[in-house]
Amino acid sequence: MRTLTMRKGTHQYVFRYLEGSECEVLEAVAELAADPTNNFDWLDAASISFQITAEQAAKCIKAVAPVRKPA
Numbered sequence: 001m002r003t004l005t006m007r008k009g010t011h012q013y014v015f016r017y018l019e020g021s022e023c024e025v026l027e028a029v030a031e032l033a034a035d036p037t038n039n040f041d042w043l044d045a046a047s048i049s050f051q052i053t054a055e056q057a058a059k060c061i062k063a064v065a066p067v068r069k070p071a
Helices: 022-034 042-064
Strands: 002-008 011-017
Touching: 002 042, 011 022, 011 042, 022 042
Parallel strands: none
Antiparallel strands: 002 011
C-alpha cells in the first residue's frame, strides 16, 4: 500500500493506492483538480503526479542498475 499526503490550508488530501494502480490515481487526481467546488487545483495535481512519477522512475532505475560487488 502506497500513501501520498498533501496539506493545503485546512485541508489534508490523502491518496492510498496499491502498487500498479498509479494510472487510476492520476485519473482521480485530475478529476479532483477539474472540480471547481474544491480547493485542490492543477498545481496540486501536478505535485502529486510528480511524486508518483518520481517514485516509479526510481524503481525503474533501481531495477536496471548493475549490482556492485564489494572490492
